[in-house]
Amino acid sequence: MSGPREREPAGSNRAAGDPAVDGTAGAAGTGGTAGTGGLIVEGLTVSYPSSAGPAVALHGVSLRIRPGETYGLVGESGCGKSTLAAALAGVLPGGGGIDAGRIALDGVDVRALSAREHRRWRASAFAMVHQGTSSSLDPTIRVGAQVAEVCRLAGLSRAQARSRAVELLGAVRLPEPATLARRWPHELSGGQQQRVGIAAALAGSPRLLVLDEPTTGLDPAVEREILDLIQALRRQIDAAVLLISHDLALVARTCERVGVLYAGRLVEQGAAADLLTSPRHPYTAALVAAVPRVGVSRRERRMPALPGQPPAPTDRPAGCAFADRCALADEVCRTSEPPLAPTGPTGSSAGSADLPEGVADLSDGHTVRCHHSIRVDLPRFQEQVNEVAAEPARPGLLTVRGLSRSYGRTPVLTGIDLDIAHGEVLGLVGESGSGKTTLARAVVGLGPHGPGEIRLDGRPLPVALSRRRADDRRRVQMVFQDPDTTLNPRHTVGMVLRRALATLRGEGTVADLAGRVQLGPRLLPMRTPSLSGGQKQRVAIGRAFAGDPRLVVCDEPVSALDVSVQAAVLELLATARDAHGVSYLFVSHDLAVVGYLADRVAVLYRGRIVEVGPATAVLLGPHHPYTHALTTPVDPVPPGRAGQPGRPGQVRRGSTAATGCGYAESCPRRIDGLCDFVDPPLLPLGGGVTTAVHSVRCHLDAADLPVFPPPAGPAVAAAAEDEKPEKENV
Amino acid sequence: MTSAEVDSAATRPPREEAAASGAPHRARDQARARDGSLAPRGLVRRPSFVVGVCLLVGWVVVAVFWPWLAPADPMAQNPSLRLLGPSGGHLFGTDQFGRDVLSRVMAGARPVLEVAPLATALAVAAGSLLGLVCGMRRGLVDEIVMRVVDMFAVFPSLVAAVVVVALAGRSTTTLVLVIATFSTPMVTRSVRAAALVEREKPYVEAARLRGEPFWSLLWREVLPNVSGTVLVEATSGLGNAIFAASTLSFLGLGQAPGSPEWGASVADNRVFLQQCWWTVLFPALAVGSLVVGIALIADNLREQATRR
Secondary structure, three states, X not given: OOOOOOOOHHHHOOOOOOHHHHHHHHXXXXXXXXXXXXXXXXXXXXXXXXXXXXXXXXEEEEEXXXXXXXXXXXXXXXXXXXXXXXXXXXXXXXXXXXXXXXXXXXXXXXXXXXXXXXXXXXXXXXXXXXXXXXXXOOOOOOHHHHHHHHHHHOOOOHHHHHHHHXXXXXXXXXXOHHHHOOOOHHHXXXXXXXXXXXXXXXXXXXXXXXXXXXXXXXXXXXXXXXXXXXXXXXXXXOOXXXXXXXXXXXXXXXXXXXXXXXXXXXXXXXXXXXXHHOXXXXXXXXXXXXXXXXXXXXXXXXXXXXXXXXXXXXXXXOOOOOHHHOOOOOHHHHHOOOOOEEOOOOOOOOOOOOOOOOOHHHOOOOEEOXXXXXXXXXXXXXXXXXOXXXXXXXXXXXXXXXXXXXXXXXXEEEEEEEEEEEOOEEEEEOXXXXXXXXXXXXXXXXXXXXXXXXXXXOEEEOOOHHHXXXXXXXXXXXXXXXXXXXXXXXXXXXXXXXXXXXXXXXXXXXXXXXXXXXXXXXXXXXXXXXXXXXXXXXXXXXXXXXXXXXXXXXXXXXXXXXXXXXXXXXHHHHHHHHHHOOEEEEEOOOHHHHHHHOOEEEEEEOOEEEEEEEHHHHHXXXXXXXXXXXXXXXXXXXXXXXXXXXOOOOOOHHHHHOOOOOOHHHOOOOOOOOOOOOOOOEEEXXXXXXXXXXXXXXXXXXXXXXXXXXXXXOHHHHHHHHOHHHHOOO | OHHHHHHHHHHHHHHHHHHHHOOOHXXXXXXXXXXXXXXXXXXXXXXXXXXXXXXXXXXXXXXXHHHHHOOOOOOOOOHHHOOOOOOOOOOOOEOOOOOEHHHHHHHHHHHHHHXXXXXXXXXXXXXXXXXXXXXXXXXXXXXXXXHHHHHHHHOOXXXXXXXXXXXXXXXXXXXXXXXXXXXXXXXXXXXXXXXXHXXXXXXXXXXXXOOOOHHHHHHHHHHHHHHHHHHHHHHHHHHHHHHHHHHHHHOXXXXXXXXXXXXXXXXXXXXXXXXXXXXXXXXXXXXXXXXXXXXXXXXXXXXXXXXX
């Protein structure tokens, strides 16, 4: 949002800006392939000064986004995604500078503009939406006024700006925009704040819209709404849209074309559907394979983990930057860097054959930077079918009965009953605010205390951690969500693990324990803040396993991690489970992640369990209407209703105590007069294939419950297919 | 050099860890630069911090080595040279007994720098312990300690000190104990506030989950992470303690009248302020420069600590 919120009056006179901006736009928007419309980036090289010499964050990046097109940029953290966004905005942090390259928007060479003209350009043609809009909205100004301010900078009068602001708030599908404009930022939910951010970004009618991780930190349901909104707006505003994300599935659903950034280089680029179904670069293939899919469990397919990390910007290898992590790498890869070349006839991309010479790197075709692109194959998931004999689970490790918790007067959990068998993985899903974390904390003895019974192996566990016996503590351990605060920042890895072994009376040495969670001895003397997110989480897992626990509570252990790292950590958890026969209570908002690891799944909604049963049965249905809303990637609610109170993601905690089904007001299958007044019981569905019981808290008959459409293939590919019809418009 | 001891006491645990772990230099620097609180490099670049350190170090050197540095005996009376203005022979002039003011100012540094750092060290040690225990344990102990702390905070400390010294008799020990007692509440509050923030973090919860003993929790887990706060409290407390020591001496409750201590000197000569300003100004400037120097250090440390 920084772009449109420029305070310089220079931006207010849009007519004085470059007439060329508007002049070429119309022609190029409708025009053919050779126009200069949209964003063209050529050979962009950006570096930051550092004590170890210049850190090259971007190296020769070239890409093109046409007006009305959405271009997705993916890659792990530290690969230069955000640097590209900052370079486009002309606001590189930390003394960074553009060393070479050209940025042109609608034919205007942005780098040639003077500082004054550049400010004007940024106010009129450029807009950016950041990850956490909550912090970029001014908490002391009403949201309408904040959007109106941007309109004023675009040259509107006071009154015009005010009505335009309301119009924009309506355009981003906020309910009752006129009323909402009078609200303060803190009165809005995270999703609504993000929409206000988008509204403000649109106020200047930008020609280039940069969305930097726009949905990170939002609930899946809210994320879906924001993405739908971006889809719809893109066609209306006819601007070039750059979507930066680490989430491949999201990019596949939203973008027409995708570029993969690795170590500051574009390693692959092409149409979204094509690139994500048949990647030609081993890095892309590894990223695609690392995305967990709804309904695919670890018993069917083990996730191939991508080892290592991207190289540091100061320490790029001479040859292919990916060579160290690549299974296909040979001598050629280590000595010469491959060019970004069109995929040969083996690639399934259309129209890449008749490319003129010299413009290969700006083509629409599928291009890849790899010596061995012909040999790259997406690891097919049939290959790795891993029949782990489902050992009969011995029931009764953990029994929770009638557990209730509240923060002050606000009830968070009401009457939770839960069972976990020996060696079983119970997944717990639900949107934020549903009480997942509170339940996880209650099991280990943390957080607010309240009524309810927790039994471990049949023996009751005291509610408070301080009253639990050392032996019980040892047997129930926890892995926390945020890798940055889960380890003492003053300690080294070795100290963390040594303390865990000492207090949990674990056997073996620190090095053994580190080895079990795949941490090299090189890391032991390092302070925890210098580790990567994945390494921190490995240390945390190692710490939890130090004393041979029976139950490990995992509270969103992978939600803060990159896709590739997430796959590796999930794999580690799966291996640890098989090796130790430990049980997990695995909390996540990501159904695919839960489905990968869990044997059974419990769905939490507003502090109640609305459904519990075998993982595949719960995720694929027939299941509770709320579970259905969580699993379905396409928003089933018509756009007009989006954002209204009671949608998933807008939890109103206070209403848990009200009579009737908690989900009644947002349920598409509500039975009038029944669901509003009578709380449905948690009843078992008859005739399951497995022995485990599948129960649903709903008034509907089992036959009427919704079903998840069986996945036809990888979810990423399926989502990408949805986008195909729209490509014809471009 | 007691003041330096206070500083190093606060910074010691993390430094030792780094040395013991033998981490590669780069990793250690990165870690230090990231959490920032004790990063010396950024501080050295700030002129105000350097000025503060120079003032403090200068006074410490004078306090230790004044017998060799002072041009004359600070106690030697010379009736023929009474109340001379600053000149080449006596840079800061002489007082009513003909004693060299420069020598007295230099000699006065020692009693101040004996009492204040000792009192601060005591206060920081006691306050940190109380603050950590209260912040981590909460409950009744916390409630009682914090009410006592509140009581101390509302009580005019100078009045109380006067009463205590009058009752207990004048001695360096009394002075140190009184100043330490009245500095402890501030330290307790700050450290408790910092501990309250830390206790909610997952790494502390993880330590509780694995059954880390309470004292080990305080010492190993929380203390290293509130050491920035402790350090800031130590430096700002030192400035206050110097002021308090001089004030009590000025009131005749610290050092004996006739002592070269700055507060006592100002008190002895305040009747001559109209005619012989140098007898009062230079000891007063000495207090001021030392306190300002310490305040500059404290400000910079605080800024560094809050920047993480």
